[in-house]
Amino acid sequence: MSKMHIQLKVNGEDHDLLAEARELLIHVLREKLGITGPHIGCETSHCGACTVDLNGKSVKSCTVFAAQANGAEITTIEGIGTPDALHVLQQSFREHHGLQCGFCTPGMITRAHRLLQENPNPTEEEVRFGMAGNLCRCTGYQNIVKSILAAAAEMNAAKEAAE
Amino acid sequence: MIPAAFDYHRPADVASAIALLQEHGDGARALAGGHSLIPMMKLRMASVDHLVDLQDIDELKGIAITGGKVSIGAMTTQNELITNDVLAQAAPILREAALQIADPQVRYVGTIGGNVANGDPGNDMPGLMQCLNATFTLVGPDGSRDVAARDFYEAAYMTEREDEELLTRITFVAPTGGYAYEKQKRKIGDYATAACAVQLSKQGGECATAAIAMTNLSDVPVFSEAAGAALVGTACDAGAVKAAVAAALEEIDPMEDNRGPVDFKRHVAGVIISRAIERAWSRA
Numbered sequence: 241m242s243k244m245h246i247q248l249k250v251n252g253e254d255h256d257l258l259a260e261a262r263e264l265l266i267h268v269l270r271e272k273l274g275i276t277g278p279h280i281g282c283e284t285s286h287c288g289a290c291t292v293d294l295n296g297k298s299v300k301s302c303t304v305f306a307a308q309a310n311g312a313e314i315t316t317i318e319g320i321g322t323p324d325a326l327h328v329l330q331q332s333f334r335e336h337h338g339l340q341c342g343f344c345t346p347g348m349i350t351r352a353h354r355l356l357q358e359n360p361n362p363t364e365e366e367v368r369f370g371m372a373g374n375l376c377r378c379t380g381y382q383n384i385v386k387s388i389l390a391a392a393a394e395m396n397a398a399k400e401a402a403e
Numbered sequence: 404m405i406p407a408a409f410d411y412h413r414p415a416d417v418a419s420a421i422a423l424l425q426e427h428g429d430g431a432r433a434l435a436g437g438h439s440l441i442p443m444m445k446l447r448m449a450s451v452d453h454l455v456d457l458q459d460i461d462e463l464k465g466i467a468i469t470g471g472k473v474s475i476g477a478m479t480t481q482n483e484l485i486t487n488d489v490l491a492q493a494a495p496i497l498r499e500a501a502l503q504i505a506d507p508q509v510r511y512v513g514t515i516g517g518n519v520a521n522g523d524p525g526n527d528m529p530g531l532m533q534c535l536n537a538t539f540t541l542v543g544p545d546g547s548r549d550v551a552a553r554d555f556y557e558a559a560y561m562t563e564r565e566d567e568e569l570l571t572r573i574t575f576v577a578p579t580g581g582y583a584y585e586k587q588k589r590k591i592g593d594y595a596t597a598a599c600a601v602q603l604s605k606q607g608g609e610c611a612t613a614a615i616a617m618t619n620l621s622d623v624p625v626f627s628e629a630a631g632a633a634l635v636g637t638a639c640d641a642g643a644v645k646a647a648v649a650a651a652l653e654e655i656d657p658m659e660d661n662r663g664p665v666d667f668k669r670h671v672a673g674v675i676i677s678r679a680i681e682r683a684w685s686r687a
Contacts (some may be wrong), residue, residue: 261410285442291508299512303442308437355507370507372506372591
């Protein structure tokens with residue numbers, strides 16, 4: 241059970257690391273790479289706090305071995321925006337009070353980011369259905385949905401203005 | 404929660420995967436999307452010494468529809484089933500069912516092959532595949548064989564598949580007529596309290612063919628020939644639906660668990676079966 245060489249491209253940066261086959265992606269991201277945006281919530285594939293974007297899909301990184309992600313491109317909340325340059329979604333969550341304690345927020349925004357790439361103009365129902373894999377225990381869903389819809393509107397307006 | 408140590412393999416073709424399963428016997432498990440197996444490994448309820456990841460095997464991917472026959476590679480994800488418009492034309496019941504499985508993140512990763520091969524009574528695809536009279540292709544050291552979905556399930560987590568075999572492909576004749584997959588669950592993402600797949604056809608105002616199968620109402624999926632027969636030749640009126648539901652309920656054997664007592668499950672099953680028939684008829 242020797243360690244494996246694993247290559248990951250995380251937020252545009254290449255990493256080459258050693259990990260045991262049994263190490264989950266969330267642990268490698270947080271403990272080996274210091275990327276602590278994705279959170280460990282339930283650890284049972286339910287809550288979505290550990291959501292990352294893996295080769296263009298939203299996945300729960302507590303239910304993927306780092307070995308499975310070998311060679312993959314990963315985006316975490318750190319790759320979506322920074323404190324100095326918030327992404328539209330992050331700005332929108334702030335403006336619409338889309339968070340209380342903030343624990344679920346990185347997963348929420350990372351998932352919403354993918355959702356809006358696949359469906360740039362979702363209805364409220366589509367947002368709720370598309371966000372069903374993310375739980376918020378502060379029960380802030382109303383404002384989370386509001387934040388995502390407002391971000392979508394803003395992103396679409398910006399796109400139109402650019403055309 | 405961290406699983407016990409194991410060796411990880413990522414073979415590039417079916418033959419290499421089977422060789423690994425053969426070499427390591429009981430200690431080896433094939434990994435598709437992993438969203439049933441990995442949680443079990445984390446809880447240390449599944450012990451795996453050799454994990455054989457199938458993600459690089461191209462033969463296990465892809466959806467092909469030719470001459471009215473649908474062929475789906477085992478590693479096709481639920482999300483791919485949902486987003487494939489040609490499949491949605493040929494067999495819309497797959498999209499309807501897949502949208503009711505788990506949540507978006509799980510559907511990006513979870514596969515149809517894992518869903519049918521695992522033998523979990525809670526999985527939705529086994530019942531649906533029995534409704535469609537699908538065939539599973541199993542490949543092992545001695546070659547390939549086909550097993551009907553209706554003959555595949557023996558008991559919870561016990562199937563016709565041998566340890567050194569891979570379920571590689573699922574095929575069925577594209578159905579015609581009306582369809583419905585109805586599922587009652589406690590919350591979005593949950594397994595079914597009761598679910599039912601119905602595919603039926605209509606000719607001259609009467610039901611010509613009907614296939615009805617149920618999920619999570621026994622330790623295996625339940626295909627009820629009698630329930631389908633109760634609809635054929637009728638106009639799917641209230642009496643016929645009632646007879647079909649009664650026939651279907653004869654064949655289920657739900658167990659009490661955290662989704663409710665037996666009487667409740669039988670009640671929910673009746674409601675779900677009758678809704679599924681009515682909706683399928685309205686679309687026929």
